[in-house]
Amino acid sequence: SVFAMEKCPGKTLCVGASYISLECAGFLAGMGLDVTVAVRSILLRGFDRECADKIGDYMVDHGVRFKRDVIPSKLEKIET
Numbered sequence: 020s021v022f023a024m025e026k027c028p029g030k031t032l033c034v035g036a037s038y039i040s041l042e043c044a045g046f047l048a049g050m051g052l053d054v055t056v057a058v059r060s061i062l063l064r065g066f067d068r069e070c071a072d073k074i075g076d077y078m079v080d081h082g083v084r085f086k087r088d089v090i091p092s093k094l095e096k097i098e099t
Contacts, residue, residue, distance in 0.1 A: 035058075038066075044078065048078070048081060055083070056085050057091065059088070059089060
């Protein structure tokens with residue numbers, strides 16, 4: 020969990036476009052971190068499309084990057 024880390028995570032990838040992933044990306048970017056969100060298809064599936072698009076545009080304007088059409092094949096924890 021990012022909340023239990025003793026050290027700043029630095030460059031961060033948030034996987035998925037759920038509200039939890041986007042919230043984490045937003046607060047990490049707000050803290051000045053380099054944040055990218057990996058998105059399989061659309062932001063906030065099941066939410067109003069116009070609102071979801073506005074949220075995505077706002078996040079881009081505030082430094083969050085999005086990688087679209089991404090399907091992770093593996094997540095691996097590395098020791099630092």
